[in-house]
Amino acid sequence: MPSAPGPVDRLRSAWYGFWFALSERTGRVRGPRAETPCGELGNLAPEARARVDSLRAHYAVAFERRYAARSALLNYEYLDLLDAASAEWGWEPPRGGEVHDVGCGGFAYAAALHRWFAPRRLVGIDVEGHRRLQGGVTRHERVLGHLQGLAGAEFVVADYREYAERADVLTAFFPFVTPGPVLGWRLPLGLLDPSTLFGAMRRNLRPGGLLLMVNHGAEEAAVAAREATAAGFALRGRVERERLGGEPPWPVVVSTWC
Numbered sequence: 001m002p003s004a005p006g007p008v009d010r011l012r013s014a015w016y017g018f019w020f021a022l023s024e025r026t027g028r029v030r031g032p033r034a035e036t037p038c039g040e041l042g043n044l045a046p047e048a049r050a051r052v053d054s055l056r057a058h059y060a061v062a063f064e065r066r067y068a069a070r071s072a073l074l075n076y077e078y079l080d081l082l083d084a085a086s087a088e089w090g091w092e093p094p095r096g097g098e099v100h101d102v103g104c105g106g107f108a109y110a111a112a113l114h115r116w117f118a119p120r121r122l123v124g125i126d127v128e129g130h131r132r133l134q135g136g137v138t139r140h141e142r143v144l145g146h147l148q149g150l151a152g153a154e155f156v157v158a159d160y161r162e163y164a165e166r167a168d169v170l171t172a173f174f175p176f177v178t179p180g181p182v183l184g185w186r187l188p189l190g191l192l193d194p195s196t197l198f199g200a201m202r203r204n205l206r207p208g209g210l211l212l213m214v215n216h217g218a219e220e221a222a223v224a225a226r227e228a229t230a231a232g233f234a235l236r237g238r239v240e241r242e243r244l245g246g247e248p249p250w251p252v253v254v255s256t257w258c
């Protein structure tokens with residue numbers, strides 16, 4: 001079981017809470033700030049290289065021509081997770097619907113979701129929009145850069161617990177269900193509220209819709225599964241898979257729920 005936050009964690013949380021509140025007050029967005037494409041992905045283990053090549057060919061994608069190396073790899077990693085889950089379950093992605101990604105962070109992987117779900121509308125929702133990144137660019141500006149050229153893609157800065165927009169598909173890559181990752185992302189522990197988060201997802205998912213979730217490992221996935229079940233979701237499929245970049249050095253868990 002994940003350990004409860006101690007006094008040092010609470011101090012860190014208060015500090016991150018202060019900066020989070022401050023940055024969200026300065027909501028100026030100067031427009032899209034795209035990354036400089038890396039052109040080519042270096043430093044991949046031979047197996048990962050072969051898998052990237054096969055994903056490139058199968059899905060006719062070339063993320064390295066759009067993004068810096070880290071984001072390009074992230075897109076291949078997430079596409080690999082979706083493809084592996086599909087192969088394991090004989091599952092076809094529901095296409096052409098409205099897809100909402102809950103807690104999208106920098107949403108650098110939006111292109112992989114766009115390729116996979118071919119959505120009518122793809123909305124990334126994150127409670128944090130204005131954190132400053134390297135070079136003075138804000139997260140919001142960087143996300144807009146990532147979304148350039150993706151038809152129907154948007155970014156909404158909102159607390160998903162209070163979000164009330166319906167979707168055909170919800171995706172949640174690494175939602176917060178334990179304290180460690182919240183502090184790891186330099187955010188306050190007040191954002192650790194999985195029962196309200198999963199309740200909102202249940203409310204917002206249209207009848208017949210699908211939730212696809214990815215968790216950091218079996219232990220975290222078990223906590224998330226309890227929350228999903230308590231909110232009224234039923235498990236449809238689950239698969240463990242190592243990420244192409246090799247981090248973390250254990251398998252992540254992909255699951256789908258209806």
Ligand SMILES: C[S@@+](CC[C@H](N)C(=O)[O-])C[C@H]1O[C@@H](n2cnc3c(N)ncnc32)[C@H](O)[C@@H]1O
Pocket residue numbers: 102103104105106107125126127128158159160161172173174175176181185187191197
């Ligand atoms: C572990 S990060 C994962 C980010 C992204 N999904 C990825 O795979 O890189 C969790 C994200 O959830 C966001 N988040 C946490 N609580 C949230 C809430 N109540 N509403 C919206 N976003 C939230 C955080 O700001 C953070 O960006």
